[in-house]
Amino acid sequence: MERVFQRKLQVNQEYDVLVAGGGPSGCAAAIAAARDGAKTLLIEGTGALGGMATLGGVPAWCPFSDKEKVIYKGLAEKIFRLTCADAKHIASTDTDWVPIVPETLKRVLDALVTEAGADLLFGTHLSAVESADGNVDYVVLTNKDGLTAYKAKVYIDCTGDGDLAARAGAAFVNGDEENGDMQMATLCFTVANVDMYNFIYGESIYGGNQNSPIRAMLSSGRYPHVTDAHMCASLLGPGVVGFNAGHVQGLDGTDALSLTKGYIAGRKEARDIVDGLREFAPESFGNAFLTATASLMGVRETRRIIGDYVLTAEDYAARRSFPDEIGRCCYFIDMHSKGGSGENDKYPEYGAGESYGIPYRVLTPKGFGNLLTAGRAVSCDRRVLGSIRVMPPAMVTGEAAGAAAALAVQSANIDVHTVDTSVLRENLRKHGAYFI
Ligand SMILES: Cc1cc2nc3c(=O)[nH]c(=O)nc-3n(C[C@H](O)[C@H](O)[C@H](O)COP(=O)(O)OP(=O)(O)OC[C@H]3O[C@@H](n4cnc5c(N)ncnc54)[C@H](O)[C@@H]3O)c2cc1C
Incomplete structure (x- = not known):
């Protein structure tokens, strides 16, 4: 006979916003949410912030410029500049393929997250999610304290793999829709x-x-x-x-x-x-x-959460702009597929000054009122994932998700799908963001 294990957990209810995953997107999300007045908790499974940029050992930032100007502005540029500042071999004019000094980045992120007022828990894994009536109800975290349940007003999934959204029951695609193929990984x-x-x-x-x-x-x-x-x-x-x-x-x-x-x-x-x-x-x-x-495996592709809009490679090819865009991306379609560069070759790299818009709707999983995603798990097809997955746009989507979460908690009826994107965009622009 199958045995069922049940236990009662303490529920912590002190947070407006809970961000799961402290990589580039999660740090930007937590900083933005806390900066904009939301009581924010950032949880991270390892012992340092930065995700692939630190414990994942990725040695360089993808280009910050569209070959004319820096386009990942706001928190993304701030984190980038602060991290470069104490490396003697990096010039202040360098913007593209700049090396990442991981220990500096860890300290920069520790400082920015805590100075913004967000609380932080390391060694803390998201283990389970309870959802009801189109909302995430509780998340269960595992750390040295044992198991604890948290009930926040808004949750932001920045795990890269969409762990929170998938466990909540949000729709997703894992790798290739037809055969499950995923881009190859690298242990840096x-x-x-x-x-x-x-x-x-x-x-x-x-x-x-x-x-x-x-x-x-x-x-x-x-x-x-x-x-x-x-x-x-x-x-x-x-x-x-x-x-x-x-x-x-x-x-x-x-x-x-x-x-x-x-x-x-x-x-x-x-x-x-x-x-x-x-x-x-x-x-x-x-x-x-x-x-x-590296102590984190370099995973390029897993789940893509299905949001209100699915960004496609056709949007990349059209250099499409969106009325609700919260940032822009110019990185090429860089899929590490077994057997060669097939898809990459179909979508040529952009020329100087070219980019596509990132609509807010790629951050809002369908069917959940209090859930956002940012970073690698945003709503897109797997070809354009090859572009939007890299660190500069991950920080841009993180900042927008954090700012949107802070706006959502201010409304009586919390619903991330009805956040006024003109207010969101104005707020992001005030903090330096770049979009059309
Ligand atoms: C091998 C490789 C090379 C790359 N090269 C480059 C490059 O040169 N330049 C560039 O800009 N980008 C590069 N990228 C892309 C980029 O590093 C990632 O796509 C980007 O870091 C995504 O940011 P993220 O915040 O979504 O996720 P991540 O950086 O993966 O961060 C996710 C964080 O969440 C934590 N986490 C995950 N699950 C849980 C959980 N259940 N509970 C608690 N915490 C959890 C992880 O520990 C991690 O810290 C590379 C990626 C890979 C894999």
Whole structure:
């Protein structure tokens, strides 16, 4: 006979807004909600803020400019500039593919979140969600205190994987609608004791170059865990290079066992890549030392929550603007699909000054009055996910979701779908946001 386990939990009811996930989108959401007067709690499963930008080891920000001007303004630009400020190798004029110094970013985010007045809980996982009548009712959190239930007025899902929305019962698509394929993952890593002079001024090791050392590793047949030629690297500090290289294939970031196997595979691949660099790029990496693989798996694609609007690659191609847009995005469609760059090639990169609008409606999951999403899990098709998933637009959607949540809690009848977007846009513009 099936046994059922039940227990009573204390319910904490002190918050207006609960943000789940402290990555780029969640930090911006929590800062904006608290800044705009909402009593806000940010929960994060790990021990640091920043998500993929810190514990995920992604070594560079995608471009902040549309090749003419910075377009991810407001909190996104503030976080970016503060993080760059104490790195001697980053000029104040650098905006595109700028290295991320993770320890600086962690401290910047700690300061901005707490100074805005948001409360923060690390080591805290969203474990369960109760919903009723088109509203999220309670979330259950797990941490050192055990299990605690929280009842907030508005919830913002910034877990990247749409954990909160999916557990609430919101509609979503996980990967490819037809065959469940997902973009390949990468376990990023850092390498120390690199010869900086050669790394900076010698030949680029970028995997797109035909003579990249990763191609030599592949043709040698001696590095069995290296699966393809994906290799990007950025100088993080003296003698330390961060790598976004290699692919973990067939990983489902919403599946615990799949993630576990992925970490094991990723660590083998990182080791092989560093050994291969020592062999094929000895001027820079002859004495290099693999210091750490990331503690967060680099998951590029899981759930996309279905919202009031589904952004598409056709919107990307049309450089579409929207009356309710809360920001703009200019990053190209960058899908890491097994077997090549098929979809990417169909949607050419933008020219200077071009971008598309991000409508507020991609943040509002259908059927839930008190739930917003931001970051990687916003409502879009999987082609344009290849563009909107990166960190600068993730912070833009986070700031808008936080500001919208703060507006929603001020109304008697809380409903994120009826937030007055002209008021929201005016507020975001006041804080520096860029949109048409
Ligand atoms: C390998 C890889 C390379 C990339 N390269 C770049 C790049 O070069 N430049 C760039 O700008 N972007 C890059 N991106 C994209 C970008 O890093 C992410 O898409 C972006 O960080 C998404 O932001 P987010 O806030 O939605 O999610 P995340 O950064 O994933 O943050 C989610 C946070 O939520 C927490 N969390 C998740 N689930 C729970 C839960 N159930 N309970 C509590 N906490 C939870 C996580 O610990 C994490 O801190 C890359 C992504 C990957 C995977």
